Amino acid sequence: MKRARFTEEQIIAVLKEHEAGAKTADLARKHGISEATIYNWKAKFGGMDVSEAKRLKALEEENAKPKKLLAEQMLDAAAFRELLSKKW
Numbered sequence: 001m002k003r004a005r006f007t008e009e010q011i012i013a014v015l016k017e018h019e020a021g022a023k024t025a026d027l028a029r030k031h032g033i034s035e036a037t038i039y040n041w042k043a044k045f046g047g048m049d050v051s052e053a054k055r056l057k058a059l060e061e062e063n064a065k066p067k068k069l070l071a072e073q074m075l076d077a078a079a080f081r082e083l084l085s086k087k088w
Contacts (some may be wrong), residue, residue: 006033008054008057009017011041012048012049012050014031014033014041015041015046016044018042024038
């Protein structure tokens with residue numbers, strides 16, 4: 001999995017600069033990111049505090065575990081169905 005270059009604190013700081021009136025192109029150049037990244041961050045973290053962003057990340061990680069288990073179970077079930085459907 002790709003490691004994030006920016007922490008939640010850094011992302012919130014960049015968004016606060018943007019809200020304060022800094023131009024998107026200038027911020028992108030200053031922080032070494034694309035303008036699209038700033039807009040994606042704004043869609044995901046816009047209006048949040050650092051604590052809320054950390055809570056969001058924790059919830060996303062918590063929800064990823066059951067999703068992974070479900071996907072593994074569905075894969076196992078499909079493999080069993082395929083095995084049982086073959087004639088011996």
